[in-house]
Amino acid sequence: MNCNVKEIPPEKRVNKLKKPSLASIAAYPHIVWSVMFIIAPLLFVCYYAFTDSEGHFTFSNIQALSTHTNTFLLSISFSLIATAICLFIGYPLAFAISKAPKKRQPLLLMLLMLPMWMNLLIRTYSLMAILDDGGMINTFLKNIGIGELNIIGTSGAVIFGMVYDFLPYMVLPIYSVMSKQDEKLIEAAYDLGCHRMQAHLKVTLPLSVPGIVSGITMVFVPSISTFYISQKLGGGTIFLLGDTIEMQFQNKSTYNVGAAISLVMMILILISIAVMNKFSDNDEEGGIII
Amino acid sequence: MNKNKIIELKAISKEFNGEQVLSEISLDIHDNEFVTLLGPSGCGKTTTLRIIAGFETPDSGDVFFGGVRINDLPPYKRELNTVFQKYALFPHLNVFENVAFGLRLKKLPEREITERVKEALAMVNLSGFERRNSEKLSGGQQQRVAIARALINRPKVLLLDEPLGALDLKLRKDMQNELKNIQHMTGITFIFVTHDQEEALSMSDTVVVMANGKIQQIGSPTDIYNEPVNAFVADFIGESNILDGIMLADYKARFAGNTFKCLDKGFEKNEPVDIVVRPEDVDVVPVEKGMLKGRVTSVTFKGVYYEIIVDIDGFKWMIQSTDYVAPEEEIGLYIEPDAIHVMKKSEFSDMFGDYSSFSDELEHLSDIEEVENTEDEL
Ligand SMILES: Nc1ncnc2c1ncn2[C@@H]1O[C@H](COP(=O)(O)OP(=O)(O)OP(=O)(O)O)[C@@H](O)[C@H]1O
Ligand SMILES: [Mg+2]
Numbered sequence: 001m002n003c004n005v006k007e008i009p010p011e012k013r014v015n016k017l018k019k020p021s022l023a024s025i026a027a028y029p030h031i032v033w034s035v036m037f038i039i040a041p042l043l044f045v046c047y048y049a050f051t052d053s054e055g056h057f058t059f060s061n062i063q064a065l066s067t068h069t070n071t072f073l074l075s076i077s078f079s080l081i082a083t084a085i086c087l088f089i090g091y092p093l094a095f096a097i098s099k100a101p102k103k104r105q106p107l108l109l110m111l112l113m114l115p116m117w118m119n120l121l122i123r124t125y126s127l128m129a130i131l132d133d134g135g136m137i138n139t140f141l142k143n144i145g146i147g148e149l150n151i152i153g154t155s156g157a158v159i160f161g162m163v164y165d166f167l168p169y170m171v172l173p174i175y176s177v178m179s180k181q182d183e184k185l186i187e188a189a190y191d192l193g194c195h196r197m198q199a200h201l202k203v204t205l206p207l208s209v210p211g212i213v214s215g216i217t218m219v220f221v222p223s224i225s226t227f228y229i230s231q232k233l234g235g236g237t238i239f240l241l242g243d244t245i246e247m248q249f250q251n252k253s254t255y256n257v258g259a260a261i262s263l264v265m266m267i268l269i270l271i272s273i274a275v276m277n278k279f280s281d282n283d284e285e286g287g288i289i290i
Numbered sequence: 291m292n293k294n295k296i297i298e299l300k301a302i303s304k305e306f307n308g309e310q311v312l313s314e315i316s317l318d319i320h321d322n323e324f325v326t327l328l329g330p331s332g333c334g335k336t337t338t339l340r341i342i343a344g345f346e347t348p349d350s351g352d353v354f355f356g357g358v359r360i361n362d363l364p365p366y367k368r369e370l371n372t373v374f375q376k377y378a379l380f381p382h383l384n385v386f387e388n389v390a391f392g393l394r395l396k397k398l399p400e401r402e403i404t405e406r407v408k409e410a411l412a413m414v415n416l417s418g419f420e421r422r423n424s425e426k427l428s429g430g431q432q433q434r435v436a437i438a439r440a441l442i443n444r445p446k447v448l449l450l451d452e453p454l455g456a457l458d459l460k461l462r463k464d465m466q467n468e469l470k471n472i473q474h475m476t477g478i479t480f481i482f483v484t485h486d487q488e489e490a491l492s493m494s495d496t497v498v499v500m501a502n503g504k505i506q507q508i509g510s511p512t513d514i515y516n517e518p519v520n521a522f523v524a525d526f527i528g529e530s531n532i533l534d535g536i537m538l539a540d541y542k543a544r545f546a547g548n549t550f551k552c553l554d555k556g557f558e559k560n561e562p563v564d565i566v567v568r569p570e571d572v573d574v575v576p577v578e579k580g581m582l583k584g585r586v587t588s589v590t591f592k593g594v595y596y597e598i599i600v601d602i603d604g605f606k607w608m609i610q611s612t613d614y615v616a617p618e619e620e621i622g623l624y625i626e627p628d629a630i631h632v633m634k635k636s637e638f639s640d641m642f643g644d645y646s647s648f649s650d651e652l653e654h655l656s657d658i659e660e661v662e663n664t665e666d667e668l
Contacts (some may be wrong), residue, residue, distance in 0.1 A: 108524040184378040187345055189363040192373045192443065202391075260527045 045266075048259030055254075061260035068244060068261060075241040076268075078155070078230075079223035082162035083170075086219045091212065092171030095204070097171070098178035109175070112168050120165060121228055127164060128232045131157055147232075153235030160227040169218035177211030178204065205242070213276045221269050241265055291319040295357075296446060296479055297342060302351035304337055310501045311337050315351070319447075319481060319496075324473055326482045328490040329500035330526070335483045336375070338500075339449050342481065343372050356446075370447035371440035375455065377432045379424040385411070385435055386420040412439040413472060430461045439474070447479045451596040454489065461486075466493055487527050491515065500522050501638075520636035531572075531607050532642045535565040535632070538551040543632055545583055547603060551623060554632035564633045569610040571629030574598070580622015586615050599645055606644040 054056045099107045115123055130136045131151040138148045151157050181204065187206075189199035227242030243259065248258025297319040304312040312334045319325050327335045340346040341353060341391060344365035353360050360368060370441070371392070379388050387394075389410055393403045411417050414434035419427070433453060440448055453469075454462045470493055473480050477512035484490050491511040492495050499506045499514060499522075507519045521532050535545030540555035545565045557563060577583050584602035591597075598609045600621065615621055 182378065184374055184376065185380060187365070188372070188374060188380070189380040189391075191343060192439070193366045193395040195364070195366050198395065203380060203382075209382075263384075 004100050031212055042266075043263050045259045048256050049263045050260075052256060055138055058159040061256045063169055065260055065264060071239055071241055071244050072264075074239075075151075075224050076163065078240060079220050082159050082166065082222045082223045083216055085159070085163050086167050086170040087212070087216065090167055091174055091208075092212070094171045094174035094178055094208075096281055097175050098181075099180060105179070109172075112171055115164075116168055123165060124161060124232045128152065131160075131233065152233060153237050155238060157233040157235075158230050158238050158240075162223045162226065165226075165229065166219045166222055169222070172213040173214040173218065174208055174211035177208050181207055209279060213279050217276050220272060224269065225265060295319070296321050296355065297481075298305055298352075298354040299338075299342070300352045300354070302338070302341060302353070304334075304341065304346065304349050310503055312341075312348075315503075315505055317498060317505065317508065319479060321446075322477050324470075324478055324480045324482065324493060324495045324619045325498060326484060326490040326496070327498050327500060327585060328484060328487060328526075329506075330464045333500045334503045335485075335500060336451055339372070339451055339481065339483055342447075343449055344369065355455060356552075364473065365433045369445055371443050371445040373433075373436045373440050373451065373453045374448040375451040375453070377436040379432055379435055379439070381425045383424060383636060384420070384421045385416070385424050385427070386433055388424050389438045391439060393640060406442055407438075410442040413441065413475070414438045414468070428609040429456050430465065433465065437469075437472070441476065441478070445478060447481060450480060450482045452483050452485070454484070454486075462489075469493065478498050491527070499526065501526070517631060518566060518633060520638050521564045521566075521582065521642045522634055522636070522638035524564075524631075524633065525638075525642040529569045529608055529610075531567045531569065531644065533565045533567070533605065533644075534639075535563050538631060539564050543630060548581055550581070550630055551627040552630040553627055554630070557632065557634075562635055564635060564639050566631040566633060567607075567625060567629055569597070569608040570595075571626070572607070572609045572611075573624040573626075574609060574611050574613060575622045577620050577622045579624065580661075581625060582623040583620065584623070586617050586619045586621060589615060589617055596604060608645045 049061055050057055050059070050061065093112075097105055098114070100108055128135075132138070133148060133150065133152065137151065142148055185203050185207070186199050190196075194202060225242050225245075227240065227246045230238045230240040230243055231249050243264070245258050248254040248261065275288045295318050297317075299315050299317040302312055302315040302435050314369040314471070315334075315338060327338060329335055337346060344360070344363060347361060355363075355368065355370075380391065383391070386407055389407045390403050393406060398406075407420070408417070411419060414437050416431065416434050416438065419431070419435075424432065427435065433456075437450075437453070450469075454465050457465060467487060469480070469482075474476075482490075482493065491514070494507060494511055497511055497514045498508050501522050507514055507523050510518075514523065515527055517529075518527060524530045524532055533545045535543050537554070537557035537560065538544050538549065539559060540557075541552055543552045543554070543563070543565060563581050582602050584607070586598055587601050587606065588599045589596055592610075594611045595612050596614055598611055598615060600607045600609055600623065602623070609623070
């Protein structure tokens, strides 16, 4: 009865039971890396968040978070605004690039990514030099007689910095989805009675959702955790989550509160990603982060 | 056919990057007609269809729809729908929503939409598929959805660009019948594109044979088959032996070193012509009774008949016969007057010859280029 089972060639059996596939071996370095530099630090964060400076278990750090409520709200609203502006600028831009002549698209993409070749910190510094009192913009405004504006230190400057730094992360995933869309689908929409705008809203837009979702995630996440943008462009007056966390970690005695804030922020980010994933429910291609 | 003209193309020309793709295409299409554009790859079939649909504008010439010039009318205002070559179903919508797409644009009441989608899906035998993901359907099913999506708008004209190209033979045959039925039921004018001559002959009321961006012949399938106007059409539609000949007088043609009685007239005295003889119209007879004599070089069993290649003074004839003859056998050929078709010389005259380089693999490569290449090898 069982002769079939016995007849499986020995080498095949070994293959099935013992030899892991090449693909899973290929993942080993990354697994080791993740355990050492992602999982372990996360566990440390959790540990610190729920202990006091002597290492005893406590909820006091979490309770202390209520004093930071305003920072949370400010950070979330700044990030939401920056993300919205990025979407507002980035979606039409991605569409325009995807419709440009095929030969010109790589150049346009390169121009978009050019700032990303520079370190984020340096970019922010140079932005500061441009916006500062006595910086390029103000000199220009003074010369044409409008007079100096106080830009650095305003919420506008910080949000501008976020948009400036993170816009490419919005454009790229949307572009990558749009450029793969079949032109025939638009023609089919025209054929069935759509004029241009209807065809865009009924076909191009819904098919771009996976790109929009990863774009939003990729802008929102770094925006909510940034600290140098608010430090440099906020002129020391605007304190976001990232700044608060950085400050707590500069002092050994406030490590635990810092860990608690980080933990909550991570949970916020995970929730926002989960919510975004709901929107692109299908396992569509194109999402970069998801 | 005394019906109303629904679409008229008048001297349509189109260039892409300096390459003449269509030249002077003129064509009338009538109500309720099944018209097929037939021709080798790259001859401009899709471009013609896209001009009718409004996705391309002609460089010169006019398109009329119901007597009205529509050159500048955008696609969404034209009372026709297209079934695209690769279906182009909307991947983000399920079968129901794909089919309902056109009706939703018209803002019809939900009840009517549901009813008409049901009806359209029933017509293409896809009842019960409403909630399926359009991307997960088989090729044949996607094809039907595409047809339902176009039909539901009750267009006056349906354009179909090689709709069966991606299907296997069996499915193809089934869909051919279904399309014919749908056309009968709905009375919609079909403009159908294919490069499969069998499909064109079996489905159409009118066949339009195209080559090199020009219309070669317009006619019923029997006309096209029995009375091709030039060597290209004769070669493209079915198998044919195409020979150089001379029209000695009315009803009297000379070719293959012999003089034959035929049914053609109206040529000038001693006018050089192309002669077509279909392989199935040649009778195999004993050598002494033959009008032509030759040696069999190959015999292939094709099921219903044998395909016999006969060498007659260096010209290889193809003959289809139900009787077996042995290779190397000397046989005679007998050709009835009505089996001979005489054509005027054309630009294609020297491109098609005999079956000396014929093999089954080459059979389906009916592009002009292929034929030219094989000619060169002779
Ligand atoms: N948008 C375009 N730009 C440039 N050339 C084009 C364009 N569309 C078609 N052509 C050219 O026009 C010629 C005719 O193309 P068309 O698609 O009409 O051929 P077809 O008869 O449909 O061929 P097939 O059977 O392969 O589909 C081809 O040489 C093609 O390369
Ligand atoms: Mg085509």
